Every structure is written in C-alpha cells, then in structure tokens.
Amino acid sequence: xxxxxxxxxxxxxxxxxxxxxxxxxxxxxxxxxxxxxxxxxxxxxxxxxxxxxxxxxxxxxxxxxxxxxxxxxxxxxxxxxxxxxxxxxxxxxxxxxxxxxxxxxxxxxxxxxxxxxxxxxxxxxxxxxxxxxxxxxxxxxxxxxxxxxxxxxxxxxxxxxxxxxxxxxxxxxxxxxxxxxxxxxxxxxxxxxxxxxxxxxxxxxxxxxxxxxxxxxxxxxxxxxxxxxxxxxxxxxxxxxxxxxxxxxxxxxxxxxxxxxxxxxxxxxxxxxxxxxxxxxxxxxxxxxxxxxxxxxxxxxxxxxxxxxxxxxxxxxxxxxxxxxxxxxxxxxxxxxxxxx
Amino acid sequence: xxxxxxxxxxxxxxxxxxxxxxxxxxxxxxxxxxxxxxxxxxxxxxxxxxxxxxxxxxxxxxxxxxxxxxxxxxxxxxxxxxxxxxxxxxxxxxxxxxxxxxxxxxxxxxxxxxxxxxxxxxxxxxxxxxxxxxxxxxxxxxxxxxxxxxxxxxxxxxxxxxxxxxxxxxxxxxxxxxxxxxxxxxxxxxxxxxxxxxxxxxxxxxxxxxxxxxxxxxxxxxxxxxxxxxxxxxxxxxxxxxxxxxxxxxxxxxxxxxxxxxxxxxxxxxxxxxxxxxxxxxxxxxxxxxxxxxxxxxxxxxxxxxxxxxxxxxxxxxxxxxxxxxxxxxxxxxxxxxxxxxxxxxxxxxxxxxxxxxxxxxxxxxxxxxxxxxxxxxxxxxxxxxxxxxxxxxxxxxxxxxxxxxxxxxxxxxxxxxxxxxxxxxxxxxxxxxxxxxxxxxxxxxxxxxxxxxxxxxxxxxxxxxxxxxxxxxxxxxxxxxxxxxxxxxxxxxxxxxxxxxxxxxxxxxxxxxxxxxxxxxxxxxxxxx
Ligand SMILES: [Zn+2]
Ligand SMILES: [Zn+2]
Numbered sequence: 001x002x003x004x005x006x007x008x009x010x011x012x013x014x015x016x017x018x019x020x021x022x023x024x025x026x027x028x029x030x031x032x033x034x035x036x037x038x039x040x041x042x043x044x045x046x047x048x049x050x051x052x053x054x055x056x057x058x059x060x061x062x063x064x065x066x067x068x069x070x071x072x073x074x075x076x077x078x079x080x081x082x083x084x085x086x087x088x089x090x091x092x093x094x095x096x097x098x099x100x101x102x103x104x105x106x107x108x109x110x111x112x113x114x115x116x117x118x119x120x121x122x123x124x125x126x127x128x129x130x131x132x133x134x135x136x137x138x139x140x141x142x143x144x145x146x147x148x149x150x151x152x153x154x155x156x157x158x159x160x161x162x163x164x165x166x167x168x169x170x171x172x173x174x175x176x177x178x179x180x181x182x183x184x185x186x187x188x189x190x191x192x193x194x195x196x197x198x199x200x201x202x203x204x205x206x207x208x209x210x211x212x213x214x215x216x217x218x219x220x221x222x223x224x225x226x227x228x229x230x231x232x233x234x235x236x237x238x239x240x241x242x243x244x245x246x247x248x249x250x251x252x253x254x255x256x257x258x259x260x261x262x263x264x265x266x267x268x269x270x271x272x273x274x275x276x277x278x279x280x281x282x283x284x285x286x287x288x289x290x291x292x293x294x295x296x297x298x299x300x301x302x303x304x305x306x307x308x309x310x311x312x313x314x315x316x317x318x319x320x321x322x323x324x325x326x327x328x329x330x331x332x333x334x335x336x337x338x339x340x341x
Numbered sequence: 342x343x344x345x346x347x348x349x350x351x352x353x354x355x356x357x358x359x360x361x362x363x364x365x366x367x368x369x370x371x372x373x374x375x376x377x378x379x380x381x382x383x384x385x386x387x388x389x390x391x392x393x394x395x396x397x398x399x400x401x402x403x404x405x406x407x408x409x410x411x412x413x414x415x416x417x418x419x420x421x422x423x424x425x426x427x428x429x430x431x432x433x434x435x436x437x438x439x440x441x442x443x444x445x446x447x448x449x450x451x452x453x454x455x456x457x458x459x460x461x462x463x464x465x466x467x468x469x470x471x472x473x474x475x476x477x478x479x480x481x482x483x484x485x486x487x488x489x490x491x492x493x494x495x496x497x498x499x500x501x502x503x504x505x506x507x508x509x510x511x512x513x514x515x516x517x518x519x520x521x522x523x524x525x526x527x528x529x530x531x532x533x534x535x536x537x538x539x540x541x542x543x544x545x546x547x548x549x550x551x552x553x554x555x556x557x558x559x560x561x562x563x564x565x566x567x568x569x570x571x572x573x574x575x576x577x578x579x580x581x582x583x584x585x586x587x588x589x590x591x592x593x594x595x596x597x598x599x600x601x602x603x604x605x606x607x608x609x610x611x612x613x614x615x616x617x618x619x620x621x622x623x624x625x626x627x628x629x630x631x632x633x634x635x636x637x638x639x640x641x642x643x644x645x646x647x648x649x650x651x652x653x654x655x656x657x658x659x660x661x662x663x664x665x666x667x668x669x670x671x672x673x674x675x676x677x678x679x680x681x682x683x684x685x686x687x688x689x690x691x692x693x694x695x696x697x698x699x700x701x702x703x704x705x706x707x708x709x710x711x712x713x714x715x716x717x718x719x720x721x722x723x724x725x726x727x728x729x730x731x732x733x734x735x736x737x738x739x740x741x742x743x744x745x746x747x748x749x750x751x752x753x754x755x756x757x758x759x760x761x762x763x764x765x766x767x768x769x770x771x772x773x774x775x776x777x778x779x780x781x782x783x784x785x786x787x788x789x790x791x792x793x794x795x796x797x798x799x800x801x802x803x804x805x806x807x808x809x810x811x812x813x814x815x816x817x818x819x820x821x822x823x824x825x826x827x828x829x830x831x832x833x834x835x836x837x838x839x840x841x842x843x844x845x846x847x848x849x850x851x852x853x854x855x856x857x858x859x860x861x862x863x864x865x866x867x868x869x870x871x
Contacts, residue, residue, distance in 0.1 A: 140415070140416050140419065141406060141408050141412060141413075141416065141429075141430045142416050142419075142420055142426060142429035142430055143429075144429070144433075259764075261429065262419075262420055262421075262425070262429075262763060263353065263422065263425055263477075264420070264421050264422070264759065264763045265763065265764065266354065267353070267354075271356075272354060272355060272356070272357075272360075273354060274354070304419075307412065307415045310411075311409075311412060314409065
C-alpha cells in the first residue's frame with residue numbers, strides 16, 4: 001500500500017487522519033463519531049460528538065451536557081478530506097455503522113450489529129466497502145439464534161406458567177436495547193409488565209422521541225409489590241437478587257442473553273431459566289454481514305477475535321485482529337448495566 | 342426422548358431442590374417403565390456401553406456442521422462439554438423424531454456390531470432428527486457423564502413420592518451393580534422379595550468435616566474417636582457363603598481384593614462390615630500410596646498380592662445374623678463389632694480398627710497432631726448414640742483432619758475452566774525454583790473465589806506469552822499457596838514428585854515470585870511424608 005490507510009488503530013481509538021476524527025474512542029479526543037450509546041462505545045470526555053438523531057437522546061441522558069451533533073441515516077457529510085455517513089446497524093435504536101470514504105477508499109466501522117429485524121431498531125443494512133471492521137462477540141459456530149418470534153413464545157409460556165403458579169416472573173436485561181426489545185416481545189394479555197427504574201428511565205426517553213413501546217408500570221419504592229399479581233418484572237441483572245426483588249414474594253428469575261446458549265453459563269447464573277437472545281450477530285450473522293459488504297480486508301475487534309480471525313483468513317479474506325476496548329455482551333452481574341452491553 | 346429431555350432441562354435449570362424433586366416425581370409417575378429405569382441408571386452414573394469413540398463423534402460433527410475440525414476443537418474447551426459442543430454446532434434438525442429414550446438406547450446398543458459406515462449413518466441420522474436438548478442427551482448417552490445435580494438422595498426422594506415406598510428402602514434397592522439390562526422396574530423397585538439380592542450393600546453414612554472447635558460438640562463423653570485412615574472406604578458383605586466388596590463410590594471391587602475371600606470363614610453368614618480397605622504389612626496400616634498400586638488393577642498378580650496385601654480395617658457393623666443393625670446406637674454396634682472380631686486369627690483379612698481413647702478435647706487434639714506418624718489423616722469423631730444414617734447427614738459423624746501440607750508455587754500456565762467456569766481461566770500449572778529455573782510440579786483448579794478467578798482471568802488475557810491450544814503461558818508473576826494431602830515420587834513428572842489432591846489455598850499477593858518454594862523443599866517433603 002503506497003498511501004496510508006484511511007483509518008488506523010491507535011491507543012485512543014479508530015482514527016481517520018484525513019478528517020482528524022475518531023470513531024468510538026476510549027480516551028478523550030477533539031472529535032468523536034459514535035456508533036451507538038452503549039457505554040463501551042460512547043464515552044465521556046470528548047470535545048464534540050457526532051451520532052444519529054435517533055441515538056442522541058439516550059447519549060445526552062447518559063453523558064449530560066455534551067457538545068453533540070446529529071445526522072440522519074444515509075446522509076453524507078464532508079469532514080476534512082473524508083466523506084462520512086451513518087447506516088443502520090440493527091443493534092439498538094439509533095445504532096449505526098459508520099462509513100468513511102477517503103480518495104475512493106471505503107471503510108465501514110460497524111460498532112455492534114445484528115442482522116435480524118427486532119421491530120424496534122432500524123434494520124441492519126449492508127454497506128459495500130473495501131475495509132470492514134467487525135465485532136466478534138459471538139464469533140463461534142456454537143452460537144445460533146432462533147427467530148425472535150420463537151424466543152418470544154418461550155418467554156411468554158414461561159411467564160404464563162409463573163403467573164399460574166402464583167409467582168412473579170423476573171426477567172433480567174440491560175437497560176438500553178435488550179430491555180425494550182423484550183418488552184415488545186411480551187404478550188400483554190398475560191399480565192402487567194413492571195419495570196425497574198433504570199430501565200423505565202430509558203423507556204421514557206425512547207417514548208419521548210416517538211419510539212412506540214408497550215405500556216409499563218414503574219416499579220419504584222412507591223409501588224405496592226403485591227398489588228400486581230401475575231406480573232412480569234423487567235429488571236437490570238444486578239437488581240434480580242436485590243432486596244427490592246425479594247419484596248415481590250415468590251418469584252422465578254430468568255435471564256436473556258446470547259450467553260445462555262451455553263449450559264455452563266446458564267448454571268453459573270443460577271436463575272430459573274435462560275433465554276437465548278442477543279443484540280449481537282450470531283456466527284452465521286457475522287459471516288453473512290461480512291460477505292454482504294464485499295470487503296476483502298477485515299478487522300476483527302471485541303469477542304472471539306483469534307478464532308474468528310483464523311477462520312476468515314482460512315476462507316479467503318485478508319483479516320487481522322485489532323485491539324480495542326469494546327466489550328461485547330458481558331455477563332458479569334457486578335458491572336454497571338449501562339456498561340454491560 | 343422429548344419427555345426425558347424436558348425432565349433433564351427442568352432438573353438442570355432449577356436451583357431449587359423442591360422443583361427438581363417435583364419434576365422427577367412427575368416423570369416417575371408418567372414415563373414408561375423402561376424409560377424410568379434408564380433414567381435412574383443415567384442419573385446414577387450408569388450408561389450403555391460406548392458404541393462410538395469420541396474422536397469419531399468430533400470428526401462427524403465438524404463435517405456435518407461444515408466447519409474445519411480445528412474450529413470444532415477450539416469451541417470444545419470454551420463450551421466445556423463435548424456432547425453439548427456437538428449439539429450446538431450442528432445445523433437444526435430437518436424433522437423431529439418421537440422415539441423414546443429406551444428406543445434410542447436400543448439403537449445405540451445395536452451399533453456395537455455395525456460397521457463404521459453404518460454407525461456414522463445412524464449417528465448423523467439421529468442428529469438430524471433431534472432438537473438441541475434432545476441431541477445433547479443423545480450425545481451424553483454415548484459419552485456418559487450426566488452431571489445434573491441430582492444426588493442419589495433427591496432421586497430416592499422422588500421415587501418415594503412416586504411409589505409410596507420408604508426412602509431408605511429405595512436407597513438400599515438402588516445400590517449394587519445392576520444395569521437396566523439385568524433388572525426390570527418391577528424387580529428393582531416394586532417386587533417385595535428383595536432378599537434374593539444377597540450382594541446388595543447398605544448406603545454409606547458419610548462424615549462432614551469439622552467446622553468449628555471440637556469443644557462445640559459438648560461433653561466428650563458422648564463421643565467416640567477413631568483414627569481417620571488413608572485408604573478406601575469399603576463395605577464387606579458376607580451372606581450365604583459368598584462375599585462382596587463395595588467401595589463408597591458404589592463400585593463392586595470383590596475381584597480386586599481376592600484376599601478378602603477368606604473372611605467368609607471368619608464370620609457367620611449375614612454379616613456386613615463397614616471399614617477402610619488398606620494395605621497392611623508387618624509395620625501395620627500403610628498410607629494411600631501403597632494402596633494406589635492395587636486400585637487400578639482388576640486382577641492382581643501374585644507378587645503384588647504378597648507385597649501389598651489388603652485388609653478391611655473394620656469400624657462398624659451394619660448387619661449381624663442377617664439383621665439390619667443400622668437403627669441401633671453406635672455404642673451397641675461397636676460392642677457387637679468388638680465381639681465379632683474377638684479371636685480373629687492374626688492373618689485374617691479383617692482387623693478391628695481401634696477406638697482412640699481421650700479424656701477431654703485438648704487430649705484428642707494432641708492425639709490428632711500425631712496422626713501422620715500413625716499413617717492416619719486425622720481423627721473421626723462419632724456420636725455414641727447415633728444410628729447409622731444414609732448419605733452425608735450432618736451432626737453425628739465428623740472428620741477432623743490434619744491441616745494439609747502446603748507449598749508456595751509460581752503460576753506458569755493457565756487454562757480456562759469447564760462448564761460453570763468456561764469463561765474464566767481457572768486451571769493453573771505451578772512451578773518451584775530449581776536454581777534460576779522454574780520446574781512445573783502440579784496443576785490445581787479449585788480453591789479461589791470467583792472474584793479472584795475473574796481478576797486473574799483479566800490478567801492472563803493481558804499477559805499471555807504464548808498459546809498452546811487452550812493453554813496460555815504467562816510470565817512468572819503470581820505466587821499461590823498450594824495445599825495437598827500427600828506426596829509421592831513420580832518419574833513421569835518433571836519435578837519427580839506427584840501430589841495428592843492439590844488445590845489452591847491462597848493467592849499470595851504479598852509474596853514476590855523469588856520467594857516461592859524450591860525443588861529442594863519439595864524433595865524434603867517427599868522424604869518426610871512420601
Ligand atoms: Zn452495544
Ligand atoms: Zn460493544
């Protein structure tokens with residue numbers, strides 16, 4: 001390669017010299033383009049932020065008074081010698097793959113993504129490029145997601161059984177994205193849906209920007225836990241086993257995550273049920289996404305990087321692992337629910 | 342298979358004992374007899390004879406999934422279970438079969454005489470007819486090891502609820518070397534005449550480790566003390582002229598200890614003794630190391646029989662004159678045992694394990710401190726008026742072991758754990774200094790808290806020097822105190838020693854790596870305790 005690549009990987013984040021900006025940087029920079037509002041991608045301390053109009057409200061809520069500019073999906077913007085545009089990543093509402101073009105060389109930094117239309121996020125759109133930066137959170141062939149409707153039926157069956165046994169159903173999910181997706185999958189005829197405050201705060205923001213979510217009841221201190229029989233409570237993982245949860249009397253606990261694929265992990269969570277659903281792509285999803293970009297050069301970030309990278313190289317791509325500080329879908333109950341996605 | 346897979350899922354996913362028992366009870370009420378029998382067998386560690394090697398299974402699974410074998414092998418340690426890895430990588434079934442658990446097992450048994458092509462075809466066909474959980478169960482039928490957190494106790498409780506029989510009786514019925522081929526549900530569980538089964542042992546009563554100080558147990562006069570021997574817990578059954586030897590793991594070991602056959606002439610028919618199987622020489626009882634040579638052998642060469650003769654060191658009498666003595670208090674059983682063993686010839690294969698007299702708890706503590714010299718692991722403390730209970734019931738029997746031996750080792754390799762800890766690095770290799778060199782001497786994988794494992798996992802990820810498959814080499818940086826129960830010479834190990842039951846006692850973050858122990862230290866321990 002005679003000229004330097006349009007994007008490089010630095011210890012602050014993914015950097016574009018032609019436009020002097022970073023994508024999802026983890027150290028403070030002057031100009032940050034942000035794929036989505038999860039805490040491992042949208043960090044505090046940059047001088048200016050650029051994200052999609054749909055992603056902005058949650059970021060403001062999380063990061064406070066920041067200097068933020070927005071851009072709709074598909075619109076082009078010239079920054080220095082680079083042309084950038086944001087394209088749906090299907091991960092959470094407002095999440096984007098960021099396309100960067102410099103002198104005819106096209107890069108896509110995809111952040112986190114999934115291919116299935118969850119009915120809430122703008123569905124993933126493949127973007128043709130020469131260089132594609134991909135996550136690999138679930139980059140092993142053991143991960144294969146069922147269609148959302150199948151998982152929805154499993155969850156609703158479990159909830160109805162809890163209700164019939166006089167138990168409150170507690171479903172653990174992270175506050176942004178997974179919680180709202182689950183919410184949209186629940187059958188309101190089974191019973192009322194209560195939400196933990198951290199989740200409800202995000203719901204309020206999304207509703208205010210016109211995203212339709214089913215009705216929920218905020219389960220804060222003022223709520224009488226016994227007044228809602230047959231309820232399902234959406235809670236952050238750290239709240240599942242708290243004093244707050246115990247006030248609801250007899251209950252069952254379930255957890256929804258791609259990691260629930262593995263029996264060992266399900267047992268380690270020691271809840272009553274594990275539902276396999278993720279806002280990240282499964283093995284086939286990753287391969288499909290990469291194929292659809294037509295890119296020859298792949299850069300593998302957070303996840304099973306080494307294994308996934310070897311597979312890509314063995315199958316005709318030119319791939320390399322790049323170190324980042326993105327986190328994927330974590331399971332650690334101690335982590336901040338905002339960080340853990 | 343669906344019914345069994347559903348049961349498996351319920352039992353596997355629930356952490357609540359009552360829910361597990363309820364699911365099992367419902368299953369025992371509804372499933373066909375043959376399936377019930379197989380379920381009991383599988384949950385108590387019995388399985389059909391292996392029809393296919395795991396090497397073949399892996400290759401076929403990778404081929405069917407359309408992935409290279411190396412990728413399959415990378416997935417396996419992460420998932421932590423072969424049967425599960427296979428179940429997950431395969432494409433979804435094209436149609437779902439309604440065969441029962443027993444039908445599938447029959448099919449597997451038929452594969453023994455089939456050629457390889459037919460075996461492969463049958464297995465691929467099965468995979469293509471089973472959803473993920475059923476597929477996992479099917480693979481487990483081949484590979485074995487249904488670890489589902491179903492203790493024998495939970496299973497007997499559920500069986501009792503389903504059949505109306507007593508738990509104790511059922512526990513007794515389930516003992517022994519039956520397989521679903523040799524018994525029926527009717528003969529194993531229902532038939533009134535259980536007397537025919539003369540080989541059947543009693544469920545072992547197991548002691549708990551003493552938690553506090555022994556004085557918390559109250560007045561010493563209510564207790565009997567014995568040495569805790571370092572052998573294999575065993576039950577010797579003498580009925581109708583035959584003898585049977587059972588290990589605590591419910592393994593029939595009669596053929597491994599032919600010297601015990603002579604016990605038939607030492608006691609009347611209808612005698613069952615509980616005690617320790619150990620090697621006995623002119624010097625008295627020997628340590629576990631001496632027994633080790635005998636354990637792996639199904640038949641024993643004459644020379645070994647002479648060099649390492651085994652006896653049962655008896656400490657309890659469970660049956661006398663054909664009568665079940667377990668409800669009687671220990672003091673009474675002990676008196677009868679002493680009487681039964683009185684006048685045994687010197688070369689009898691059964692000896693009476695003595696009690697350890699003590700006046701107060703301090704005196705017992707002093708006795709315990711000399712356990713290693715007595716080739717014992719510590720002392721047992723048993724309540725004089727206790728019946729012989731079933732399983733690990735707290736309160737009447739305590740083991741008060743010596744503190745383990747310890748050594749400080751340096752972590753040099755790390756490997757991720759299995760199952761529950763698949764996402765953490767939990768299995769480490771440790772080394773000691775030999776001059777400026779680090780010599781690996783043991784592996785250990787338990788003893789730390791999850792939070793510590795998480796911390797070390799993060800460190801390993803950042804500090805990997807080299808990878809060998811799932812194993813990561815790390816710089817010598819962390820020191821751990823390793824506890825173990827015994828040490829012996831082992832030419833197979835680079836360090837020349839092998840440890841018994843090594844585990845991590847503490848992460849010595851206070852200790853610089855230079856201050857870990859040396860190979861000389863290990864050799865000194867070998868001289869003293871080996
Ligand atoms: Zn994310
Ligand atoms: Zn991420």
